[in-house]
Structure formats: structure tokens, C-alpha cells
Amino acid sequence: MVLEAIRYEAGTASTPPALQILDQLQLPHRTTFLDITTCEEAHDAIKTMKVRGAPAIAIVAALALAVETGKLLTESKLPSSAADVKQRINQRLDYLKTSRPTAVNLGDAVGKLKSIAENATISADAGGIAVAQAYIVGAERMLVDDVSDNKAIGEHGARWIHANTIAGKKWQADKTQELKVLTHCNTGSAQSLATAGYGTALGVIRSLRAANSLTRAFCTETRPYNQGSRLTAYELVHDEIPATLITDSMACALLAKEGEKLAAIVVGADRVAANGDTANKIGTYSLAVLAKHHGVKFLVAAPRTTIDLATPSGEDIIIEERAPEEVTRIKGPKVTADGKLVLDQEAELISTAAVGIDVWNPAFDVTPAQLIDGVITEVGVVEKHDGKFDFGSIFGQP
Incomplete structure (x- = not known):
């Protein structure tokens, strides 16, 4: 059975498109799909991490x-003016x-979709319906x-x-011979939870498995939100x-224990700066430091939409801070004395911390480029030359 995180059905002349998402807050114990019919519902799902992962x-x-x-469109409630429809699309985006x-992917998507609406507006036969249809197709x-x-990221990374x-x-x-890989947070595989399809870092793991070379994957718990234990573990078991x-704190001991059998640490990214500094789930930076010490390759798997050439370095990346309760509380089903889930x-x-303690809860950290061995994209793996990343070639720049 194929794992689905995003279900989308295109519209017809008489029916609008339909969108459902897998509620990741209910995983791994419940599989619940939510209808997304408005931008407000999507905003809430993203903000509360019912759906997550930059792509x-x-x-x-x-x-x-x-x-x-x-x-x-199907209810004939759109303005007839192309300019009015474009303005509405831009405001909602x-x-x-x-x-x-x-996450830079969201901003990148907004920019591209605005361009689609703009181009549709200035065409010779522009009208409100044409702009709306162009947006939907885009x-x-x-x-x-x-x-x-x-899928291409997975194949390039495995090679x-x-x-x-x-x-x-x-x-x-x-x-x-054994070949093992460690990953952090959740980056998806096989109709991924963190992407729309194959996944980025977990896509690499899936491609290694398809090549019969991967003997074991390790995933971190990823505190405080437990994306690794709730989501990545769920996907690995499913596949x-x-x-x-x-x-998270066992990673150093694991690297020391596994030695050369652990080929690489592969992580995703929410934003890669122009110099290669990478923002990813909190705890990524410490894994990169451990990898450098133990001589393990450290790879970032990310589509080109995650690489932000307009952000010079990690110092320019805004780091989201989340609610203290994510650190001081944990949620899950009851377990009976004999280990069965209720x-x-x-x-x-459940409260897990002393009441009244101050909490600092950054959702991401920034891994310096010098600790990263390669950035795996859909067009190939970008490596450093003379100690620096140059992403110009993968964007068609000289």
C-alpha cells in the first residue's frame, strides 16, 4: 500500500478541486485525513504542523x-477583471x-505562482477566468x-x-558489506510526509534500499516535537x-560504535543560503559537528527551490521560535500495563518539566557550510571547490 500524505483531485467544469492532508499530529497511532477547502484551513494546518516539511x-x-x-470559479463568483483576480491571488498567497x-520553499512557490498570475493577466485574451485557470494549472x-x-534527489544521493x-x-x-545511514527529523519517502512524493533525505535512503545496498537506517527521535519517532519511524516501518x-543524544555513541559502516548522515533543509549554510530542524548542527569529528560524510538533501541565492549566509536566516509547551509537555495514547495502546x-x-521553568524553543538551527560535504539536488550533488559552495551552475548561471 502506497503511503499518501497529500491527496489532490483536479476539478471539472462543474466541480472544484479537492484537497486532503494526512494529519501528522495524529501519527503514528491514528491515520486521519483532513479536508482543506480554504486558505485559512491551510494556514492553520501549516502553522500547527498538521502538515510539515518545507516542500x-x-x-x-x-x-x-x-x-x-x-x-x-465553479460557482461563478470570480471577478470578471483579470487584474482583480490577480490581486486576490496575490493577497491570498x-x-x-x-x-x-x-522554510524558503513556501516563499519560492509564492513568487512563482504570482508570476503565473501576472503573465496570465497581460495576455491578449486576459479575463478573470483565464487568470484563475492559469493559477490552478500552475x-x-x-x-x-x-x-x-x-526521486531524482534520491538517485543522485545514492550514487x-x-x-x-x-x-x-x-x-x-x-x-x-554493510552500509548504514543516519537521518534527522522527517524528510519523507514513498508518498512522503514532508514532500508531495518520494522524499528528500529519506528519498536517498529509499534509493539506497532499492539498490540493495542499505543494510540499516537510523533515525533520531528529534526532540522536542518528535518528528523522527512519530513520523520518520512510521514511514520506515511502512516501507x-x-x-x-x-x-538525539545517542548520535555520538552511535557514530563511535558503527565506525566505517555508517556511510553518511543525510538531512533535509528548510533553507540553504547562497554560501551553503543550511537551516534545518534543531539538532542538525550538532550532528554535523559529530560527523566531522568521526569522519562521516554529512549531506543535505534539498530541491533547488530550497536554495535561496538571495540569502547570503546563515546569519540572514530568520529562525522560528515555537511555544514552550512543545518542550514541557508530550502527547500520546495511554499504554496498558501489558504494553497495549489504548x-x-x-x-x-503529559507534563514533563518543572512548572515555571523558562523555555527556549528554536525550531531550527543553522549548520555552517564548512561542515557540509555536499548538497543533493534534483540535478546532481553540489560539492565545495576550494572550500566554498557555488550553486550557480545548477541554476544555469556562469
Whole structure:
């Protein structure tokens, strides 16, 4: 069974598009899909992390406005003026962009969709309906492109690991050799939770598994929001990939224990600055430091939409800070004395910290470029030359 996180059905002449998302707050114990019919519902889903992952939130935002616009179109409630429809689209996109400030994919999608609306407005036969239809087609195209891009990321990353890591080279010489990978947070695989399709960092793991080279994946718990234990573990179990869950603080001991068998640490990204500094889930920076010390390759898997050439360095990235309660509380179903889950009752919210303690809860940290060995994109792996990343070539720049 294919895992779905985003369900989208294109509209017809008489029916608007339809969008559902898998509520990731209910995972791994409940599989619940939510209808997204308005931009407000999409904004809330992104803000509260019912949907998460930089590529996925951009797709959900784009499609939510497609659904909203399609409904107005089928009900004949759109303005006849192309300029008025474009203005409405721009306003709704600006609103959606405020849902998560750190992830660059959302801003990139907003910019591209605004351009689509603008180009439709200035065409010779421009009218409100034509602009709306152009927007819907553009949003749907993003969904298709995300799936193909992530599959390419997985394939490029797997080939790079085979060719550039000790474990990869040993496996190529002797197919009985072990090759293991560690990942952090949740970046998706097989109709991913963090993307619309194959996934980025977990897409690399999936491609390694498809090549019969991966013997085990490790995933971190990813405190305080537990995306690793709730989501990545859920996907790995679903895809029947041999995997082991560790707490964040166990990573150093794991690297020391596994030695050369651990080929790489592969993570996703919410924003990659022009110099290669990378914002990703809190805890990524410390993993990069550990990788450098232990001689393990550290790779960032991200589509080109995540690379922000307008942001010079990590110092210019806005880091989102989240509610203290994410650190001081934890939610989940009850467990009976014999270890069985009680799923017919509401999940329990449990306090895990001293009442009154101050909390600092940054959602992301920034890993310096000098700790990153390569950035895996849908067009290939970008490596440093003379100690610096140059992303110009993958954007067609000299």
C-alpha cells in the first residue's frame, strides 16, 4: 500500500478541486485525513504542523488556493477583471506565506505562482477566468514536479554515497558489506510526509534500499516535537526498511560504535543560503559537528527551490521560535500495563518539566557550510571547490 500524505483531485467544469492532508499530529497511532477547502484551513494546518516539511507546506499552500479559487470559479463568483483576480491571488498567497517564515520553499512557490498570475493577466485574451485557470494549472504542476524532483534527489544521493564514502566503496567491491545511514527529523519517502512524493533525505535512503545496498537506517527521535519517532519511524516501518530509532543524544555513541559502516548522515533543509549554510530542524548542527569529528560524510538533501541565492549566509536566516509547551509537555495514547495502546480514548497530554521553568524553543538551527560535504539536488550533488559552495551552475548561471 502506497503511503499518501497529500491527496489532490483536479476539478471539472462543474466541480472544484479537492484537497486532503494526512494529519501528522495524529501519527503514528491514528491515520486521519483532513479536508482543506480554504486558505485559512491551510494556514492553520501549516502553522500547527498538521502538515510539515518545507516542500510539503509549499505544495499544500499552493493547492489550497487552487481549491479555493476553483470553488469560486465553479460557482461563478470570480471577478470578471483579470487584474482583480490577480490581486486576490496575490493577497491570498501573501497570507499563506506568513504560516512558516523559515522554510524558503513556501516563499519560492509564492513568487512563482504570482508570476503565473501576472503573465496570465497581460495576455491578449486576459479575463478573470483565464487568470484563475492559469493559477490552478500552475499549482497542480508544482505537485507533479515535486514528485519527480524528489526521486531524482534520491538517485543522485545514492550514487554519491556509493562513490564517495568508505562504506559505499566497500559495498561496491563486496556486496556483503554493510552500509548504514543516519537521518534527522522527517524528510519523507514513498508518498512522503514532508514532500508531495518520494522524499528528500529519506528519498536517498529509499534509493539506497532499492539498490540493495542499505543494510540499516537510523533515525533520531528529534526532540522536542518528535518528528523522527512519530513520523520518520512510521514511514520506515511502512516501507519495511530495516531501521532503528535513537534519541538525539545517542548520535555520538552511535557514530563511535558503527565506525566505517555508517556511510553518511543525510538531512533535509528548510533553507540553504547562497554560501551553503543550511537551516534545518534543531539538532542538525550538532550532528554535523559529530560527523566531522568521526569522519562521516554529512549531506543535505534539498530541491533547488530550497536554495535561496538571495540569502547570503546563515546569519540572514530568520529562525522560528515555537511555544514552550512543545518542550514541557508530550502527547500520546495511554499504554496498558501489558504494553497495549489504548486508541479508543483521547490522547493524554503529559507534563514533563518543572512548572515555571523558562523555555527556549528554536525550531531550527543553522549548520555552517564548512561542515557540509555536499548538497543533493534534483540535478546532481553540489560539492565545495576550494572550500566554498557555488550553486550557480545548477541554476544555469556562469
